[in-house]
Amino acid sequence: MPRAERERQMIDVAVAVFAERGYAAASMDEIAERVGVSKPMLYEYFNSKEGLLLACIRQARAELRTVTEHAVVGAGSAEEAMRRGLHxxxxxxxEHREAWSLLRTEMSLAGTPAADEIEETRRQQTDLIAALMSGYFEADAPLQVEAAAEFVVGACERLALWCERHDVAPDVVTDHVMRILWDGLRDRARG
Known part of the structure; x- marks a missing residue:
């Protein structure tokens, strides 16, 4: 099996194990067994259990960025772009509940490189939203655009937790967010 494919397989299994057991209770032995490789091979690829966790978080972050970037391509207005990105x-x-569980458990990881990776995921989404907004909104106040992007990221993170608790569909929560956020942003949109 090519290295990249094997690495992806290891990460996918590790995400499942970390989501099921939590980082502290997850074992490299179990991950290796589920993948069908030796424990030393996991260490060869990731150096440590923490290294494997960081790879899992980085993969989830990259997938999230790809999904959200592609969603807004071709949007004809700021409102449409926001709706598509939120959805x-x-x-x-x-659809990626196990990866999401890694991103939402940061309090147990405080002060670790994993917490830094999770914060980098927030930063990535904030930067993406700010860049998108600057293309559609008046750019006379870059700090206001950045603040609005931070607000969107924080609100959406909390709402994702709410959706998980209440099993709310993406269409429904997107409509909620648009009703709340769009009213505050509409007047700043160009044209």
């Missing part, structure tokens, strides 16, 4: 985010969280 993509909430759909990702629903």
């Amino acid at each position: 993509a985010y909430f759909a990702f969280m629903r």
Whole structure:
């Protein structure tokens, strides 16, 4: 099996094990057994259990970015772009519940490189939203655009948790967010 394919397989299994057991209770032995490789091979690829966790978080972050970026391509207005991006985010969280569980457990990882990786995921989404907004909104106040992007990321993260508790569909939560957020942003949109 090519190295990249094997690495992806290891990460996919590790995401499942970390989601089921939590990082502390997950074992490299179990991950290796489920993948069908030796424990030393896991260490060869990732150096440590923490290294494997970081690879899992990085993969989830990359997938989230790809999904949200692709969702807004071709949007004809700021409102459409926001709606598409929000829906993509909430759909990702629903369809990738195991990866989402890694991103939402940061308090147990405080002060670790994993917490830094999770914060980098937030930063990635904030930067993406700010760049998108600057293309559709008046750019006379870059700090306001950045603040609005931070607000969107924080609100959506909390709403993703709410969706998980109540099994709310991406379409429904997207409509909720648009009703709340779009009213505050509409007047700043160009044209």
